[in-house]
Amino acid sequence: MIARMDIRITKAERSKLQDINFENLPFGKYFTDHMLEADFENGEWKNVEIKPYQPLLLYPSVVALHYGQAIFEGIKAYKNQNGEAFIFRPQENFKRFNISAERMQMPTIPEEIFMGGMKQLVALDKSWIPQRHEYSLYIRPLMFASDEVIGVKPSENYKFVIMLSPTGPYYHAPMRIYVEEKYVRAVEGGVGYAKTAGNYAAAMYATAQAKKQGYDQVLWTDAFEHKYVHECGTMNVFFIIGDNALTPDLESGTILDGVTRASVITLLKDMGYKVEERPVSIDEIIDAYKSGARLEIFGAGTAATISSIKELKYKDFVMHFDVEKWKAAPAIKTAITGIREGLREDKYNWMWKI
Ligand SMILES: *Cc1c(COP(=O)(O)O)cnc(C)c1O
Numbered sequence: 001m002i003a004r005m006d007i008r009i010t011k012a013e014r015s016k017l018q019d020i021n022f023e024n025l026p027f028g029k030y031f032t033d034h035m036l037e038a039d040f041e042n043g044e045w046k047n048v049e050i051k052p053y054q055p056l057l058l059y060p061s062v063v064a065l066h067y068g069q070a071i072f073e074g075i076k077a078y079k080n081q082n083g084e085a086f087i088f089r090p091q092e093n094f095k096r097f098n099i100s101a102e103r104m105q106m107p108t109i110p111e112e113i114f115m116g117g118m119k120q121l122v123a124l125d126k127s128w129i130p131q132r133h134e135y136s137l138y139i140r141p142l143m144f145a146s147d148e149v150i151g152v153k154p155s156e157n158y159k160f161v162i163m164l165s166p167t168g169p170y171y172h173a174p175m176r177i178y179v180e181e182k183y184v185r186a187v188e189g190g191v192g193y194a195k196t197a198g199n200y201a202a203a204m205y206a207t208a209q210a211k212k213q214g215y216d217q218v219l220w221t222d223a224f225e226h227k228y229v230h231e232c233g234t235m236n237v238f239f240i241i242g243d244n245a246l247t248p249d250l251e252s253g254t255i256l257d258g259v260t261r262a263s264v265i266t267l268l269k270d271m272g273y274k275v276e277e278r279p280v281s282i283d284e285i286i287d288a289y290k291s292g293a294r295l296e297i298f299g300a301g302t303a304a305t306i307s308s309i310k311e312l313k314y315k316d317f318v319m320h321f322d323v324e325k326w327k328a329a330p331a332i333k334t335a336i337t338g339i340r341e342g343l344r345e346d347k348y349n350w351m352w353k354i
Contacts, residue, residue, distance in 0.1 A: 005048055005112040007036075007120055012052040015127075022130060025168035027303065028138065032125040032164040036117045039146075040107050040158035048113055050121055053163065063155040064144035070197035071100040074302045075139040076167075077122050077354070079131040080342025086351035087122065087139070088340055090115060092259045097141060100194040105154040106143060114141065118162055123354050125164055134169035134337065138303075144197075170303055174310035174323045177232060178215040179282055180206055181315075185230060185254075187223040192230070192254035200234070207233065217299075219312065221282065222254070228279045230254055235299030235307060236261035239280060240273070240328045241288045249277040260300040260336075266348065267335050273328070282314050289319045297321065298329045306333040 012033040020030050031053045038048040064070045073093045078086055094115055098108040118139060122129070129137040141162045145155030183206035186192025191199060203220075210218045217233035229248060231237055236258040239246040245268045250257050268275050288295050297309040308329050312319040323329070338344030339351065 005116050007117060008049040009120075009124070010049070010051040011124075017127060020166065022132070022135070022166070022168065025135075025166060027167055027170060028140075028165050030165060032128040032137070032166065034121060034124050035164075036121045036160075036162040038109075038113055038117070038160040040160070041156075045107075045110060045113055045160070048117060050117070050124060056159070056161075058146070059148045061148045061150050062145065063147045063149070064197075066150060067145070067152060068196070068198040068201070069104050069106060069145035069155055071097065071104055071106065071143050071195055072197070073097050073139075073141040073195060075118075075141070076136040076302055076340070077129050077139060077164075078136050078340045078342075078351075079129050080351075082342070083131055084342075085122065085126050085129050085354040086340075086342075087118070087354065088352075089259050089263070089350050090118060090139075090352055092262070093141070096195065096257060096259075097143070100196055101143065103191055103194040104196050106145065107158060109143065109160055113160065119352075119354055121162055121164065126354065128164065128166050130166060130168075133341065136167055136340070138165045138167045139163075140165065170305070172304045172307040174308040174321075175216040175232075175299070176214065176311040177217055177219050177309050177313070178210040178213065179229075179312065179314040180210070180218040180220055181226040182206070183209075183218075184223040185220040188252045188254060190254065193250070193256060195256060203234075215313070222252075227281050227283070229282060229285075231256065232299040232307075232309070235301035235304070236264075238264060238268075238296075238298050238300060239285060239288075240294070240296035242293050243273060245273040245275045245328070246280045246284075247275070247277055248280050258301055260302055260305065263336060263350065264300045264306075264332055267332055268328070271328070271331060271335075285312075286314065286317060286319070295321065296323075296326045296328050298332075305336055306330075 147155035220230040222228040299307040308323040
């Protein structure tokens with residue numbers, strides 16, 4: 001049980017819920033009526049409060065804006081067939097948030113604020129969780145350095161925020177992917193395993209270059225040989241080859257330890273696949289492609305759940321896949337969605353009741 005925090009709650013005078021068109025819900029554009037805010041000052045977390053969603057007042061000198069001491073999480077809440085609200089595996093995000101905090105020399109956050117606060121906030125804005133197939137409420141916790149001083153050193157003050165955004169089906173058409181050989185996302189000893197702001201800024205240029213050439217995303221490779229695959233954009237990547245499933249292991253610290261990744265591994269094993277977590281080279285994928293083996297490649301992450309890859313370009317070699325004939329990727333997507341929406345048994349207790 002999580003200790004219950006005393007959280008000051010100021011309710012919005014009027015709900016914006018009626019103003020939102022749920023038929024047209026771009027990802028991350030609309031926010032619910034309330035947000036949570038807390039401050040880290042003099043070595044402790046204080047001022048935990050839930051209040052109407054509103055701007056933050058900041059001086060231009062705050063450390064996060066200059067040196068990027070900022071981390072975040074992405075989590076989703078769902079309603080089951082009876083309209084009861086649940087959050088998908090938030091304990092994993094809580095752990096990861098504190099791992100990111102440690103790497104960025106930021107304070108960790110106690111469970112009663114992250115988990116307890118999130119629960120109270122989602123409960124208050126429960127009517128914003130759509131009870132519709134493939135809809136959810138996206139939960140975005142964020143922490144940033146708030147010292148007002150332009151000096152390169154870890155901040156002494158931090159702000160923690162949780163905001164909520166209703167989201168519709170993320171119909172990702174099967175993707176065309178460019179295997180990146182020039183730019184890198186992460187390197188051993190770096191911060192690839194942390195969900196920190198700078199990782200996303202650093203990835204934008206390469207992604208824009210790939211988009212100019214008609215690709216949807218890049219498949220990142222290792223910094224030394226550009227031979228071992230890391231991640232697909234901001235998703236973990238899976239390769240189904242025959243009855244085996246491969247995904248890069250987490251040993252080198254270059255890969256974000258995705259909650260969707262962990263869930264996909266569990267479900268693939270349940271479905272009888274032999275799952276190997278180890279370095280995966282692009283050559284091995286090309287060999288499998290040339291041999292005519294059954295091959296499915298997909299990205300896994302909270303935003304889109306599962307995104308199939310229909311084309312993979314490496315140097316001058318282009319691999320095409322007939323995603324319509326795939327079995328594993330759609331089965332995994334159906335299984336996860338089913339658990340989240342209460343259509344399938346939640347045998348691993350992934351759903352946390354609000
Ligand atoms: C968030 C993220 C993922 C996916 O993690 P989930 O917990 O499954 O949402 C994968 N890669 C990167 C770089 C990410 O930021």
